[in-house]
Amino acid sequence: MLFAGLLVAVGAVAFRLVVIRQFPGFGPASGGALVDPARPAARIGRLASLAVVLGTIGRLVAEMGVFRDPFEPFWAEIRLLVAGTSWGRAWLAQITAAALSVIAFTLAARPGRAAEPGWMLAAAGVVLLAYTPALSGHAVGAEHYVTAAITADVLHVAAGGAWLGTLAVMAGVLHLGRRSGAEISRAHIVDWITAFSPLALGSAAVIGATGLFAAWLHLGAFSALWAEPYGRRLSLKLLFVLGVVGCGAYNWKRSRGRVLASGDPARLPPTVVLELAVAVGLLLITAVLTTTTPPLHE
Template structure:
């Protein structure tokens, strides 16, 4: 049972982190080029894409926080001494281990980001400060999994391993997280009665595509480096549990990349030909569903000891 809880907790942490990174990328890259629409009246102002993205960011960091709490429960269940008080065991794990210190930083990042996105979703000058604080919190949150995972436990090249892990996560968020945020903003805007025009959706896709392509390249490079660092030998890809899970992840990555390539070439035309209200093509939902499966395999992988450790 605790294996399942640990896996689902890591999935929640990774999913929340990637969407939170996507919220920041949506604000800094997509909306910087194409702000969206100019609302009229207070009710419409509450549905501006920037504010909708901030609300999505708040939900994302809450999901990441739930994952962090689940991870703590799973870790305590594995290492707990039944003859010691539970409170003392939790305190020892959190304060006296590198994993615990990374976990504390994770919780701090969740709290900071959550409060900041709440400010960013509000009206007035506080919103811009909220975006700055939220960006800082997401950067910290993106750094913490590497400190509590395989990268920090590598036998060699620890600093490059941690750096590669951080870039890997951020690139994943810039690609898949941003796509999820675009889809979420369109759905929320439509439900609030202020759908975004086809022209603006196509503009957003145009701004997103180079970001996704660059992120995919970063994911490929950092992923290969981490595989070389943790697997050791090629035969481990099919003889070791970690290697087999990594091989499965690579297959899912190829599937996600195939969906992304299709959407890159076809999505603008599909949006232009769609009826009203405008929406993204169904293949985007397939890509996001495959991304969810990819995160699940990643959650299993990060809970499996590498053969070279």
């Protein structure tokens, strides 16, 4: 929940700044009013930020389940964990950034120019959110190159949101726009895909580079990919990454033609749904991987 919400929140901002800025999209709704695609994107971002809040609270509950001392007062234990440990300070930063993002996306969902301050605040909120996983994960615990490890982790998360999060938001906005009666032509969808493709390609390159760096930093030896629990789970993650990349490459080459050849109403090709489904599996494996100790951290 935490990772999915984080990526989609980043994707909502990327969708607003990259895709909509180039191609605004929707025409009038059935009642004659113009439909602003940024508003459903903001509502999706708000739901995603709420998911981050819930996921972050879940992390605290799980951490308390591990370290809870039954002979100490419950609230004193929480206060000690949150205020007295580096993990707790990172948790505070994460819950604060998530709450800030909820407020920001709520403001961004307002009509017209009144939404601009909300989007600016949302951009700041998701930057902070992208930074927080590194503060309590494997990056901050690296034996060497800690600053580089944290930077790579932040870029890895941000690129994942810019690619998969933006794709999820685009699909969600099209669905919500169609429900509201907006006129969504094939040209609108093709324009959005055209704006999204360079973002996805650049993000994939960043994910590949930062992922390789993290593997080199945490594995220690190539044989750890099959000899260690962390390595085996990382290998499984790599298989899912290849699946997402394969779907993405197919969509990059074929999605425009598939949209133009689709029936009424125009919609994204089914392979986009497949790409997002594989991405969900990728997030589940990542969640397990973050709780597994790398060989060089033992």
